[in-house]
Amino acid sequence: MTNLTVTLLAQTVASGLMIGLIYALIAIGLTLIFGVMDIVNFAHGEFLMLGMYASFWGASLFLLDPLVTLPLTALMLFALGVLIYRLVIRRILAAPMLSQIFATFGMMILLRGVAQFLWKPDHRTVSHSLVEGKITVLGLQFGTPQLTASLGAVLVTGGIWWFLNRTRLGTALEATSIDREAATLMGINSQRMFALAWGLGAACAGVAGALLSTYFPIFPEVGADFILIAFVVVVLGGFGSVAGAFWAGIIVGEVEVLGGFFVGPAYKTALVLSLFLLVLLFRPRGLMGKA
């Protein structure tokens, strides 16, 4: 192999890692919700989309960088997640799986429609971003927005992990996801935990959206590009496993870019989905899921 090929390959692996970390953050939100209450949220990509629009409006109305408004974006999405739980999800907890799928699916269409209504179907980009240009490390070029976004994703993922494993509230959430009834008997209010899971899940997707908004176009259907990938990451990592989703996100990012590199960009999603099927068939509990 020539030197050029090695550099190119290293560059590809690095970009796979960077996008993989974003996938991981999106999927962690999804897996939290699933782990705690067994509901697959089809509207998860729309939380991401709303996070992107929140950043966009912060940037265009108040000239605030998406990274500055990020905590606010997270809070707003947290509130939206809790609101959706209160209004819709709470009522379908005992419903058959089908109605649950379609409640969140209907919400997906609804939120896309709302975005289109409020902000038109145009593609938009954030213009004044703190992070622009490229930096070169060890002969590899990194886009500064991409690098910042993946670093941000790692930080938030670490924060979520710390919250779940090292705080009282987080432990209560974990307990609810392991055994709802036992947790209730221990005095944990499972309704509050469910609301918390929705808030956190939506906030994760919203933060990922804010991080992406520095370099990714913003439009009402943008969630569709990410939701399928997020499903793959969740299944690969094991439903409900935050650590699993983190590693799976990186694997999926790598499969995607390396697949695009070796097989062709047109097939990269097909490769990721094939990996998904293989995992489903041969190890349905994923890398780190509960048996």
Next chain:
Amino acid sequence: MDRLTMIKYVLGVVILLLTLGFPLIVTQPSLVNFAILVLMAAQLGVAWNILGGYAGQVSLGHAVFYGIGAYASSVLAAKFGLSPWLGMLAGGVIASLFSLVVGWPCFRLKGHYFAMATLAIAAIVEILVTNWDYVEGAIGISLPMNTSGWAAMVFTRSKTPYFYIALGLLLFSLAVSWIFKRSYIGYYFRAIKEDPDAARSLGVSLSHYKLIAIAASAFLTAMGGTLYAQKELFIDPGSVLVGSLSIKIALIAILGGVGTLFGPVMGAVVLITIEEFTRQMFGSTGMGTDMIIYGGIIVVIAVFSPGGIAALFAERERAWRARQRRVVFNPPGEGI
């Protein structure tokens, strides 16, 4: 036979006669087209219901069978000059075989996992077809429209013949669905759906009957795909293989009532009416109002009537029978 059953039969015959005469009474092309859309949607819902409703295996990838039906007949017609009637059968057979190949491994999965596997398979096939030059990839296939008439299943002057083909296909699918529901296979399906472990312990081969369900469902769905191709005379992956189509097919049955014979038909009437109405009223504005209403109604129905429209009727019927002071046992999954 009590009064209610008689009313139902009379109502059924009246609706059938009205449907048969619809294109004679209503001549407005846009309304005929609307009726065709409803019939085609109902047929797909009935087909999905055999697998998703009776056997309880929720597929979110039925567009793949629809696409196979549309592509098989179109490729055979455009490249080999084969009649679409034969193409329809060929599409059904290919879709059934494909469903057996993917169903065999996927039926080990339960609930969400099976649904997601079907979602993934459909997405993979969409990508592969989009990049497959022999079937014109993303450009799509245009069907020749120089020969019009029943032999070629191409009608350029009036859409009315499509109405009757769609109606025939729907009645055929309903007949298949009815046979499944009434025969011993239907009871096995229900056993598999309600309690797979108990069914297996009684000697019901789960995979065997699930495969029967998916093969039948795929065959009927593919027939619908061929009809779509002949009606539009143009197909591409974005119209017959797209993921939102899979969801729509499932939604028709769920909205109407899963596991009931006529539920998917009611679901199609309601869903297509909402869809077309909101599109006519608000769609042209590009404001997303149609999506807000469409999505909002789906959420409301999922939250307030998880059993679909059929469940509302079934409740009324139970109440009526209770008022007649007759205790009637309604087995689970039995709608109207």
